[in-house]
Amino acid sequence: MRPMGVGEILDSAVKLFRANFLALVIAQLPLTLFYLADNLLDIFVWDPVDLIDSFLYNDYTAFFKVLSIMFIILVIQVALVYPLTLSAVTKIASDSVLQTPSSVKDAYTFCFKTWWRLGVTNILIFIILIIILLIVVVIPLVIFLAAAIYALETGSLGASGGILLLGIAVTAVLSVIPAFIWIRWQMTFPVAVNEGRFVFNAVSRSWDLVKGRTLATFLIMVLIYLIPTIIQISPDIMELSLGRDFAVLGWVFGIVTQGLLMPLVSCTRVVVYFELRARKEGFGLEQRVEQLSDDKTVVYQ
Amino acid sequence: MEDFTLETAENVPLRYDIATVGSRSVAVLIDFIIIVLISVGFEAMAHLSVRIGGDILSSYFFAIFYLVVGTLSWTYFVINEIVLDGSSVGKRLLNLKVIKNDGSPIDLVGSLTRNFIRYIDFLPGTYLVGFLAMMLNDKSKRLGDYAAGTLVIRVRSVYLDRLTLEETPYDDLVKSSPYLKMITPEEYQLMRDYLTEKHRLSPYKSFRIAEKLAARMAEKFRIEPPKGHERCVQFIQSCVKYYE
Numbered sequence: 001m002r003p004m005g006v007g008e009i010l011d012s013a014v015k016l017f018r019a020n021f022l023a024l025v026i027a028q029l030p031l032t033l034f035y036l037a038d039n040l041l042d043i044f045v046w047d048p049v050d051l052i053d054s055f056l057y058n059d060y061t062a063f064f065k066v067l068s069i070m071f072i073i074l075v076i077q078v079a080l081v082y083p084l085t086l087s088a089v090t091k092i093a094s095d096s097v098l099q100t101p102s103s104v105k106d107a108y109t110f111c112f113k114t115w116w117r118l119g120v121t122n123i124l125i126f127i128i129l130i131i132i133l134l135i136v137v138v139i140p141l142v143i144f145l146a147a148a149i150y151a152l153e154t155g156s157l158g159a160s161g162g163i164l165l166l167g168i169a170v171t172a173v174l175s176v177i178p179a180f181i182w183i184r185w186q187m188t189f190p191v192a193v194n195e196g197r198f199v200f201n202a203v204s205r206s207w208d209l210v211k212g213r214t215l216a217t218f219l220i221m222v223l224i225y226l227i228p229t230i231i232q233i234s235p236d237i238m239e240l241s242l243g244r245d246f247a248v249l250g251w252v253f254g255i256v257t258q259g260l261l262m263p264l265v266s267c268t269r270v271v272v273y274f275e276l277r278a279r280k281e282g283f284g285l286e287q288r289v290e291q292l293s294d295d296k297t298v299v300y301q
Numbered sequence: 302m303e304d305f306t307l308e309t310a311e312n313v314p315l316r317y318d319i320a321t322v323g324s325r326s327v328a329v330l331i332d333f334i335i336i337v338l339i340s341v342g343f344e345a346m347a348h349l350s351v352r353i354g355g356d357i358l359s360s361y362f363f364a365i366f367y368l369v370v371g372t373l374s375w376t377y378f379v380i381n382e383i384v385l386d387g388s389s390v391g392k393r394l395l396n397l398k399v400i401k402n403d404g405s406p407i408d409l410v411g412s413l414t415r416n417f418i419r420y421i422d423f424l425p426g427t428y429l430v431g432f433l434a435m436m437l438n439d440k441s442k443r444l445g446d447y448a449a450g451t452l453v454i455r456v457r458s459v460y461l462d463r464l465t466l467e468e469t470p471y472d473d474l475v476k477s478s479p480y481l482k483m484i485t486p487e488e489y490q491l492m493r494d495y496l497t498e499k500h501r502l503s504p505y506k507s508f509r510i511a512e513k514l515a516a517r518m519a520e521k522f523r524i525e526p527p528k529g530h531e532r533c534v535q536f537i538q539s540c541v542k543y544y545e
Binding site (some may be wrong): 006008011167224226227230286 | 319320322323395503
C-alpha cells in the first residue's frame with residue numbers, strides 16, 4: 001500500500017472487490033436479507049400511503065402500531081445488522097489487503113466478539129448525523145417551505161417562488177456541514193476493525209485520518225456510490241424510454257444492487273483507509289520494515 | 302493486483318496495470334459532461350445564428366448542429382483517441398490509455414469500432430451492459446474492447462527522482478565497507494522509498510522507521526547502530542548513495 005491518486009484508489013477497490021467477490025457477497029447477506037424483508041413488509045403488510053391515510057383519518061392506533069414496528073426494525077438495523085455486516089465485510093476486505101485472508105466465518109466470529117461496541121459506535125454516528133441533518137437542513141427547509149406556502153396563500157406568487165429558491169440555496173449550502181462530518185467519519189469502521197478502537201475513539205481517529213484529504217475522500221466516496229446508484233436506476237431509465245412499467249424489475253434491481261454492489265463501497269472505504277495510513281503514517285513502509293526485521297536470514301546471506 | 306503482461310519479440314515482459322470500471326466510470330463521466338457542454342454550446346450558437354444570419358445561414362448551421370450533436374458521443378471519443386494517443390480528456394485526467402491487445406497504439410479502425418459498440422455498452426442508458434461485461438472478465442474489457450481488440454491501461458507517471466543525497470559523516474565508512482554488497486535490492490528499495498516519503502510522515506513515525514532501517518544496516522555493516530533521528534537518516538542516505 002502506498003499513496004495513490006483518485007483513479008488508482010478506485011481501481012484498487014474494484015480489484016479488491018473482484019478478488020473477494022464471493023466472500024464479500026456472503027458476508028453482506030444478512031443486510032441484503034434484512035433489506036429484502038423490509039421491502040416485503042412495505043409491499044405486503046403496510047403501505048406508506050395507507051400509513052399517511054390512517055394518520056389523516058385519525059386512526060392513531062393503527063398509525064402508532066405501524067410506526068412502533070418500523071422503529072423497532074430501524075433499531076435492529078442500526079444497532080445490530082448494519083454494524084455487524086459492515087464490520088464483517090470490512091474485515092474480509094482489510095485482511096485481503098494485509099495478505100492474511102480470512103473466511104466469512106472468521107470475519108463474523110471476530111465481529112460478534114465486539115458486536116455491542118460496534119453497535120454503539122454505529123448508533124452514535126447515526127444519531128449525531130440525524131440531529132445535525134435535522135438542525136442544519138430539515139428545519140431551515142421546513143421554515144422556508146412554510147414561508148413560501150404563506151406567501152402563496154397571501155397571493156404573492158413571485159415572493160413564494162423567491163422564498164422557495166432561497167430556501168433551496170440555503171439548504172444546499174448548509175448541507176455541506178453534515179456532508180463534511182459524514183466524510184470525516186467514513187473511516188470509523190475500518191478503524192474499529194483494524195485497530196480495535198470503538199465509539200468516540202474510532203470516530204476521532206477517523207476524523208484525524210481523513211483530515212487534510214477531506215475533498216479527495218469525499219470525491220472518491222461519492223464516485224463509488226454513484227456506480228450502484230446508476231446501475232440501480234436502469235429499470236427507471238427503461239421505463240422512461242420504453243413507456244412500460246418495470247416496477248418489479250426496479251425492486252429486484254434494488255435488492256441485487258444492495259447485495260452484490262454495496263460491498264464495493266466497503267472495499268473502497270478499506271482501500272482509502274490503508275492509503276491514508278500509508279500517506280500519513282508510512283504504513284506500507286513500516287510493514288515492509290517489519291517484514292525485513294522478521295526475516296533474519298537475509299542479514300548475513 | 303490484476304495486471305496484463307505482454308511478452309515482446311525480444312522476450313521482454315511489459316507489465317501494464319489494467320484500468321477497471323472504477324477509474325473508467327469516472328473518466329467517462331468527465332467525458333460525458335464535456336459532450337453535454339459542447340452540445341449546449343452548439344445549440345446556443347445555432348439559435349444565435351438565426352438572429353445574426355437569418356434563415357439561410359441558420360438552416361446550414363442547424364444542419365451542422367444536428368450532425369455534430371447526433372454523432373458527438375461517437376466522434377468525440379474517436380477524435381480524442383486519435384489526437385490524444387489513445388486517451389480522451391477524461392482518460393487523460395485519470396492517466397488512462399487505450400491500447401491494442403498486442404500493446405501497440407490504437408488505430409482509427411479500432412477506435413471507430415470500440416466507440417461504435419459503445420452504444421450497446423451504454424444500454425439501457427446507464428452503461429449496465431458495459432458494466433457487466435467489465436466486471437465479468439479479468440481485463441475489464443467492455444464489449445467495444447472485445448470488438449476492437451483493445452484494452453484500457455493505467456499509464457504510470459514516470460517522474461524524475463529528485464532524491465538529493467547530501468554528504469554525511471557515514472560516507473567514508475559505507476563507501477569502503479566490504480559489507481556494502483550485502484545490501485539486498487529489497488532493502489535498497491525500501492530505504493529509497495523511505496527517503497522519498499519521509500517528508501509526509503510525522504517525526505515520530507519517521508524516526509521509528511529510520512531507526513529500524515538503520516539498525517538493520519548497522520547489523521550488516523557490523524557497527525553500532527546510529528543514535529538519533531538525524532544520524533539514522535544520514536546513515537541510510539549513505540547506504541543508498543553508495544549502493545547505487
